[in-house]
Amino acid sequence: MTTVKTLEHDWVNKLPEQLLSTDGDALLYQEFLEQEKADNYLSVLKDTILWKHQPIKLFGKEILQPRLTAYFGEGQYHYSGIAMEAQIFPPILLELKAQIDKVSGVQFNAVLLNLYRDGNDNIGWHSDDESDLAEGSVIASLSLGETRRFIFRRRDNHSCRIERKLSHGDLLIMRDQTQKFWQHQVPKTGKKIAPKIQPRINLTFRVININ
Ligand SMILES: O=C(O)CCC(=O)C(=O)O
Ligand SMILES: [Mn+2]
Numbered sequence: 654m655t656t657v658k659t660l661e662h663d664w665v666n667k668l669p670e671q672l673l674s675t676d677g678d679a680l681l682y683q684e685f686l687e688q689e690k691a692d693n694y695l696s697v698l699k700d701t702i703l704w705k706h707q708p709i710k711l712f713g714k715e716i717l718q719p720r721l722t723a724y725f726g727e728g729q730y731h732y733s734g735i736a737m738e739a740q741i742f743p744p745i746l747l748e749l750k751a752q753i754d755k756v757s758g759v760q761f762n763a764v765l766l767n768l769y770r771d772g773n774d775n776i777g778w779h780s781d782d783e784s785d786l787a788e789g790s791v792i793a794s795l796s797l798g799e800t801r802r803f804i805f806r807r808r809d810n811h812s813c814r815i816e817r818k819l820s821h822g823d824l825l826i827m828r829d830q831t832q833k834f835w836q837h838q839v840p841k842t843g844k845k846i847a848p849k850i851q852p853r854i855n856l857t858f859r860v861i862n863i864n
Contacts, residue, residue: 669826672815673805677831681817682756685795685824695797695821697745698854704768710734719841720774726763728863732783739763746856749795753858757826759791761858769801772842772850778806780832781857789833790860794825798853801842805835819855 669680686694704721710733724730724737725746731737742750746764754760767776781792796819803825807813819825819839827837842850 672817672825673831673835676807676834677827678829679805679831679835680826680828682824682826683820684822685756686797686822688822691797691822694745694749695854698766698797698856699768699852701743701745702766702768703740707735707737720776721768721770723766723768724763725766726859726861728763728785728861730763730765730783730785730859730861732785737765749856750858753793753795753824756824757791757793757858759793759858759860761793761860762863763859763861765857765859767855767857769799769839769853769855771852772847775841776839778836778838780808780836781827781859782832785861787860787862789829792827792832793858794819794827795856795858796823796825796853797821797855799851801839801850801853803837803839805837808834808836 667682667684669682672679672681702723704723706721707718708715709718722737724739725742726739728739729736730739742764750761750764769775782788786792798821800818800820803817803819805815839855841847
């Protein structure tokens with residue numbers, strides 16, 4: 654069984670940073686997972702998850718997503734014109750979910766994983782507001798591996814942006830009106846350095862409506 658050694662950690666005492674001053678609530682817990690624990694999760698997830706290269710529909714055309722994905726949960730998840738079939742949570746994800754449920758005060762029932770293989774992989778501007786999600790529901794996003802830029806922009810004023818670097822072990826919790834008023838993205842890195850950028854895994858824990 655692939656579980657990760659649990660280490661004592663004092664995250665409960667760490668204060669998060671509030672990233673949005675208006676119309677939303679996005680809390681960043683830097684180093685939510687300490688280095689050794691984050692290293693273990695990264696290597697186990699990279700090697701044991703069945704990563705898929707899935708198509709999405711963009712302006713009526715099917716294209717491959719610029720990253721690999723996997724989805725675990727209690728029901729199908731629909732986004733960008735595709736239906737993600739749910740796989741049952743393996744022990745390693747249940748272990749992570751327990752820690753993230755605790756800090757966020759939410760019982761998540763689904764998790765979407767992204768593997769950014771290098772700096773060419775990315776996720777474009779979007780809000781996590783699919784109809785499978787309860788409106789205003791909490792999203793908890795854990796980053797492992799390479800540090801990448803994460804940018805918010807206001808939906809009604811694209812020049813109003815807030816940017817942070819998300820690093821190994823960081824946890825970002827998005828709540829309240831965040832998805833209604835803001836979009837987010839993880840852009841590509843510069844072309845020259847892209848092939849040298851190491852892999853990054855992001856896990857977004859979600860609450861989906863079960864029919
Ligand atoms: O990789 C990230 O930090 C964000 C991923 C994301 O926004 C998503 O999966 O909806
Ligand atoms: Mn998102």
